[in-house]
Amino acid sequence: xxxxxxxxxxxxxxxxxxxxxxxxxxxxxxxxxxxxxxxxxxxxxxxxxxxxxxxxxxxxxxxxxxxxxxxxxxxxxxxxxxxxxxxxxxxxxxxxxxxxxxxxxxxxxxxxxxxxxxxxxxxxxxxxxxxxxxxxxxxxxxxxxxxxxxxxxxxxxxxxxxxxxxxxxxxxxxxxxxxxxxxxxxxxxxxxxxxxxxxxxxxxxxxxxxxxxxxxxxxxxxxxxxxxxxxxxxxxxxxxxxxxxxxxxxxxxxxxxxxxxxxxxxxxxxxxxxxxxxxxxxxxxxxxxxxxxxxxxxxxxxxxxxxxxxxxxxxxxxxxxxxxxxxxxxxxxxxxxxxxxxxxxxxxxxxxxxxxxxxxxxxxxxxxxxxxxxxxxxxxxxxxxxxxxxxxxxxxxxxxxxxxxxxxxxxxxxxxxxxxxxxxxxxxxxxxxxxxxxxxxxxxxxxxxxxxxxxxxxxxxxxxxxxxxxx
Numbered sequence: 001x002x003x004x005x006x007x008x009x010x011x012x013x014x015x016x017x018x019x020x021x022x023x024x025x026x027x028x029x030x031x032x033x034x035x036x037x038x039x040x041x042x043x044x045x046x047x048x049x050x051x052x053x054x055x056x057x058x059x060x061x062x063x064x065x066x067x068x069x070x071x072x073x074x075x076x077x078x079x080x081x082x083x084x085x086x087x088x089x090x091x092x093x094x095x096x097x098x099x100x101x102x103x104x105x106x107x108x109x110x111x112x113x114x115x116x117x118x119x120x121x122x123x124x125x126x127x128x129x130x131x132x133x134x135x136x137x138x139x140x141x142x143x144x145x146x147x148x149x150x151x152x153x154x155x156x157x158x159x160x161x162x163x164x165x166x167x168x169x170x171x172x173x174x175x176x177x178x179x180x181x182x183x184x185x186x187x188x189x190x191x192x193x194x195x196x197x198x199x200x201x202x203x204x205x206x207x208x209x210x211x212x213x214x215x216x217x218x219x220x221x222x223x224x225x226x227x228x229x230x231x232x233x234x235x236x237x238x239x240x241x242x243x244x245x246x247x248x249x250x251x252x253x254x255x256x257x258x259x260x261x262x263x264x265x266x267x268x269x270x271x272x273x274x275x276x277x278x279x280x281x282x283x284x285x286x287x288x289x290x291x292x293x294x295x296x297x298x299x300x301x302x303x304x305x306x307x308x309x310x311x312x313x314x315x316x317x318x319x320x321x322x323x324x325x326x327x328x329x330x331x332x333x334x335x336x337x338x339x340x341x342x343x344x345x346x347x348x349x350x351x352x353x354x355x356x357x358x359x360x361x362x363x364x365x366x367x368x369x370x371x372x373x374x375x376x377x378x379x380x381x382x383x384x385x386x387x388x389x390x391x392x393x394x395x396x397x398x399x400x401x402x403x404x405x406x407x408x409x410x411x412x413x414x415x416x417x418x419x420x421x422x423x424x425x426x427x428x429x430x431x432x433x434x435x436x437x438x439x440x441x442x443x444x445x446x447x448x449x450x451x452x453x454x455x456x457x458x459x460x461x462x463x464x465x466x467x468x469x470x471x
Contacts, residue, residue, distance in 0.1 A: 256305020
């Protein structure tokens, strides 16, 4: 690729050099129906990576100007700027929605796909006291936020229920655990202990419907364990979201089967979240374009592989974060099995036309409500306000309004996707509008894609360097 582009420049931004991680100018350039991020480092030369494929929807149709706001705090020194002084810094333009707390670096798998570089040589686990300080920091920074306990594999900690209970006692109403499910499957009482401690939802790593996929992505055949983990969660009415890392040529042809599997396990399974593979962690080598799958490709694949049951046009951009970060669709499964869209006409995602500040809060509330499993039919009455605030794009054919409320409460289903950025695709405009954050060991609040960013030699801006500053 020459430094001079022959495509159509759609916009200018900043990025980093994938080799030295220095901030450099970048542009979004369209070639035919595809869009690339192009940049040039004076020392290491040109780089180009695909960020959008296809015209259905097109890059420009999907996008739209979103108002930006400053968060209510900023504790980083001025100087080098984004992405080198996250904390959050005063340049960040979105409030926090979800925060990851990495409670361990240990893991009981050795996956080739691992953004956390977890496993052998992990540092000591943070103590309960340290985690308590993280909770305090988050509450002081504008919380409560939605919390995801992550790692490593958080269930290797025997005191994980205590960490959940501590967060609930500190005022965080929605706590989920990001897990591979192995302990949930092996220990029949573990899901109950987490539920009793106050866990709201299980974010379950779930990459496909055959063991060949798991061997390729996780190093072992794990489908039976995944199914058993869901059964154990169902027994204690603990909601599950299936989290799918999408890798071209490995499981991108299996997305429809995953959605169908999830629908068969409602109301325990509340939705499916697709994450196109990003190249950080154990991926220091430069990926080719064939190694990437973009959000519109995932949306089209879902429609095709579900036989049109989930049409791509029912998947919408987000409102509370950058529009190119994610997609989402919300549905109600009717008694005949049909999936009816649960969005008001003209709304963009879960946040409607709300400004970003209000949209972030609504996004937090929506996830907390929809990803948690209703404990009993008697809770259906609590959906009156929800029904009043939303419009089902369908004719409701139910025997009574109470029956309709129960179906909305128990058979709501979410399809979503999130495109995390790596050193080749990092767009600092998107990064500044990120609302998924990580608490570093030192207690700083850092956007997810900045925290996990690694250069071509595996060097990290935050993940490795912060380990020595743990309090």
